[in-house]
Amino acid sequence: MHEADTRTDRRTDTPARPAHPGHVVVIGGGIAGLAAAHRLLADGARVTLLEAGPRLGGKLRSGELAGAPVDLGAESVLARRPEAVALARAVGLGEALQPPATATAQLWTRGALRPMPRGHVMGVPGDLAPLAASGVLSAEGLARIEAERALPPAEIGEDIAIGAYVADRFGREVVDRLVEPLLGGVYAGNAYRISMRAAVPQLFEAARTHPLLGDGVRDIQRRAAEQPRAGGPVFAGIDGGIGRLPLAVARACREAGARISTGTPVREFFRTTAGWRVVADGGEVMDADAVVLATPAGPAARLLDALAPAAAAELRTVEYASMALVTMAFRRSELPAAIAGGGASGFLVPPVDGRTIKASTFSSNKWAWAGADPDLFLLRTSVGRHGDEADLGRDDADLVEVSLRDLGEAVGLAARPVASTVTRWEGGLPQYPVGHLARVDRIRAAVAALPGLAVCGALYDGVGIPACVASATRAADVVMATLGAPLGTPGADH
Template identity: 55%
Template sequence: MSSPTAFPDASASASKPAGDRLAVVGGGITGLAAAQAAARDGWRVTLLEADTRAGGKLALGAVAGVQVDLGAESLRARRPEGTGLAREVGLGEDVVHPATTAAGIYSRGELHPLPGGQIMGVPGDLRALAASGLLNAAALARVRADRLLPRTPVEGDVAVGEYVAKRLGREVVDRVVEPLLGGVYAGHADRLSLAATVPQLAALAAAGTSLANGVRDLLMTRSASDAGTATPVFAGIRGGVGRLPSAVAEDARGHGADVRIGTGVRTLIKTSGGWRLELSDGTALDVHAVLLAVPAPEAARLLSGHAETAVRQLGGIEYASMAVITLAFPAAALGPEGLPGSGFLVPPVDGRTIKAATFSTAKWPWMAHAAGNLVILRTSLGRHGEERDLDRDDEDLVKAALSDLGEVITMAAAPVDAHVQRWMSALPQYAVGHLDRVAAIRAALPAGIAVAGAAYDGVGIPACIASARNAFDTIKEGREQP
């Protein structure tokens, strides 16, 4: 092994000494955002990504010659971190918004409009829920009974599905909450934490009173605070959200960061002045601090021998695998009625293979322009504990997706191209007690180590960026302590 890079031990300084050195392990959007923030703050940053490319689950590909996102294709615009980072790295003029957000839910063999006036499927507007046709009369009566039920006291965390079913009945969980929540986490409402996945409802659960009234009041408050603003809920990037990682990497490099692709970390070793990283290329790197922006199992491996409590807690975070199937059709093949809105979700209770479909060229004008006489659609499948479909070959997965799509839209011809992207162990599951688990992990970390990413603070792009910046702030504050 070659000699490690030497640096002065500045651990006794009362403020951040010039040349503080940080290693960021992991080159997904979390690691890239952390490296960029640190480099802009004047730190000597080395980002290490074991894969042959940076970006993680943000990736671009081509289907029928059209550039498409193979992973996430939008970000939440009402959180400033995602669009803000895009603007910081020169993509501000390419931030765009969907042409339509009229989504549906395909349930019991019919396409229903996604009801308005809800938070992650939990209704606050019962008239909108009734108008959607998703629930029968008995299920709607059960939802209305919520306003008459006695208190349902909740102590601590609880599963989303368990609590919502107690207040509103099982049908609203199965037909509305489950497809929305599963679309984000690829998990199950009866296992996912209310406090971690829908935190705005946790206070309502603690109060234990009418859930529907509480959601209605939350939405009214939000509407009043949003008055006069025109910020759409979602945003994308012209050419694909997958453009963001390379732009962030280049910005980090422009501020002095060393971004190394194809270089993993074998071992972390504590030193008198910080940490030594033994790398996959046989070299070593000495730094003052390490920010781990990798999935929980990899963080646990690197922390083994240094923080056993954190290792145990990290081992309790499970992951779901999923696949995205992107299809290109001649526009004429979809019939004169075109596509119904931006796409649809599918309740798992209906037993279909796909869990969602996005009509990409209807949703994103830039893609419609690029596609010309083609229509681009994408479907997703796979839920936690139900990844058996991912073992099927690509041809079978495409056939299954086409079969489910064919129940909703007219397809008079076969696709001219298809792409199957598997994302194995991609989405962390926020089980009941997740927030306590994360707090325990962070409390057990040794000095000079921080963790960030989708496993901790939210799975969306803005949440990962915020997690990265908060982790860097924690490291910086630790270095500034006398």
């Protein structure tokens, strides 16, 4: 049943292929590894998935707080990309997909909560009127944007940091109070280092083809409005939490015959005259026709050291940001109207304002399933980003206290939580600095010299869930295309 569902719901240009008898080992049990396994099974492969840690799902994780379900990692998918939505439907979660109950975000900046201005793309303005009305920028900052109209087109070359480019065109205030908090919510990174080509490719192309970036922003918005899915929700969650998705994919894979093992680190894998051999830390040895490597950069580099040293060297240059999520449950009756009034989904905090928290999500407002209990209210804050991780050295209790302090200043919260939990994501998000896409091309080129091997995950094609699923689909298709083809001369015997 699941194979048929997968073939119906897949949205790719690759036609369905006849079943292959090959055995593929997938190393890594995050959403990318699971999606790769799901795709391989649909194409007829026999699959073994090995996850080093004690659980599946990577940065997607559900839990429970005060008896209520909560997401302890990623909480939504970009619904206007089809990959994650199609995967959820294929594994039986189609009816559980939900748009946010409210998507009214705010900015806590310049001493007040202010509405997120409309008419921008990732903080880059295309319309001054809503920006001026929001109070996010000073009069000097608004005047600096106006001056952009007189600037000649800029040369941006093959890539440029989005913060550097926008600061040059519109002034640093736009970057510090708009671009930074928005990009920080995606990458936990620094806008002055993040590649515009990799992170916001629409803006990169607009900047190359329009004399004014503002015109480019308006053109992006016009084209987005013309898309067939433009009337649907931009984001979607899953009833009970996005953390249900990897578990549902794993269940579907097992039902289709996959072997999935947690707590099984891979010591090494290498080529043989017949294909590949994978050796687990416990000593188990398995032969495979192909391997998909779906791990973060560090483990991937270690495993590729002997096989593809050029790829391993590139992988070791990938930097990661760490962060913590502080999830709290409150008695709804004790909350101020700014939180429990139902109008806002939360707020972002520009780092320039010097606060500890970087954002807060009012989960019980944002998601209908999280607001089902009339007496309980769930919210969470995030702490830490690349280059600004000192606060992560605090213990869990202290992170709860500093979150409460900032929430008190932002929205007047004085209540104590009835329950709280802190989830730490050490090295959770790969960074996409200038030149990242060229680095990915070099990694893939080195790996492509080894037929039957492919890589996928958040460090290659984007950190969002749909991008990870697309990366997994690409990797699965690459190795399936090689099954049955001669491997060439294998490497040294082990």
